[in-house]
Amino acid sequence: MNLEVKIGDLSFKNPVATASGTFGYGSEFEPYIDIDRLGGIFVKGTTLYHREGNPYPRMAETPSGMLNAVGLQNKGVDIFCTKIYENIKKYNTNIIVNVSGSAIDDYIKTAERINELEHIPAIELNISCPNVKEGGMAFGTSCSSAETITRAVREVYNKTLIVKLSPNVTDIAEIAKAVEASGADSVSLINTFLAMAINAETRRPKLSTITGGLSGPAVKPIALRMVWQVSQAVKIPIFGMGGIMNAADAIEFMLAGSTAVQIGTANFIDPTVSIKVIEGIEDYMQRNKITDVNDLIGAMIVD
């Protein structure tokens, strides 16, 4: 049975990775799973400079999902390269750094630094974070800015370049096409939906930032539709995500056109879920006599 998939030139031992911001740097999950079994891990969003993120409260539970407004809290690319990287480069899986910033120059400088790290084979360009005042999602909501930033980073980054798309747009396929034309090797989608929650009793917003990003099974049907639309519009491989809780969800994303998937919010409910998804995909393949996982990509049957 073959579980290996390719994103550009980069091969993944299986199509299951963990999404940025939901899996720390991997080490947080060492008590629960063998990290090396994963196809890849997308580590916490990394910026040029240290960020403390947004004030508490940054999280609210919503029906079948949650809002977060963490705001890219991270130690900055220097500490990542000198300290964090040293601790995680041992993992025998693809470690991918999610790169974010508030100006094009920040993205370029951060990508340049990550480019030097031997054990980081790819970056995920985050042009879709809804929780920062400047930059973030602003770069991913128009074709021209998505194009500009992808081109600029492509010039300095020579490994696999994945661009993470925002669902907060009128036509996500148009943005995906712009990113593809600018040299991206892959797109990942979706980031969270801009959303909010209010406590009726106190009449106050549940997040310090008022708005935040919605994730979890609540967004899955929309994410699936977007992955399908993007798969019809571009040739580059897709990392699909949005509310995947189990193997069936992951397989649905592959049938809709994803080459691989990312598990996000589900890691908070069950730190072992990513391994269960891998095992569930194997089980599904066995039951359906599928020998190559690549045969599932875009294999939705429309009668």
Add this chain to the structure above:
Amino acid sequence: MTENNLCHSYNQRVEDLIVYENRIINDFYYVLKLFSPQGLPEINPGNFVNVLVEESSSTFLRRPISIYQVDIASNTLDLLIQIVGAGTKKLSEKKKGDIVNLIYPLGQAYNFNSEVKSALLIGGGVGIAPLLFLAKVLKDNAINVETLFGGRSQKNIIEVEKFQKYGKVHISTEDGSLGEKGFLTLNSVISEIKRFDKIYVCGPDPMMKSVARIAKSNAIECEVSLENLMACGIGACLCCIEDTTTGNRCACTDGPVFNINELKWN
């Protein structure tokens, strides 16, 4: 497992525990006694569990709950739970033999050392939950223990006799239905606060902040257990942060127990 993983011995796990007993205290509180088929790991006072709530459509995330009692001999731990929403309501329906899935033991425990001779444990409402196991461990270490309970009314003051096993219990209720009338920070034991060399607190934020001020002005060591909203409980999501003297830290992994000197509460 890789060679690197073998270097660590992790205490934390995801495990299905079996309900041994669901003891209903009153309309608001109950105690789940859970049996660990794997055998309990090492647990310290102040550690918590993150409980999976199944079949509750409005409950998506786990519920972080303090560990109330631990009995290594019978491989059981107790969770004292207040019904506050759909999640804790659903868990209250658990019966003997049912399964409860936990991620545990999580968080940093309360600290004590040989300098501590006499401790005051202060619990507001269900905030008494992590203090019973602490009282036992302190007593086992020959530390004198007294407890101060506060609540809105008599029905919020529970399990007093359990704490009396370890030392004197002082009580305040806002309506005066039990013990002294008023907030617990006005209880007469607070006027003798200098008798204690360590204060341990758990309860609502305003109460903990008031106690922290009293502890500080009397130069008494004080640790509080925070109840910040959590998603993962394992330091991955960065949602439960507390603003500390060394920046934002996770209440789940750097806490929930913090020394008040680390917090920016002034």
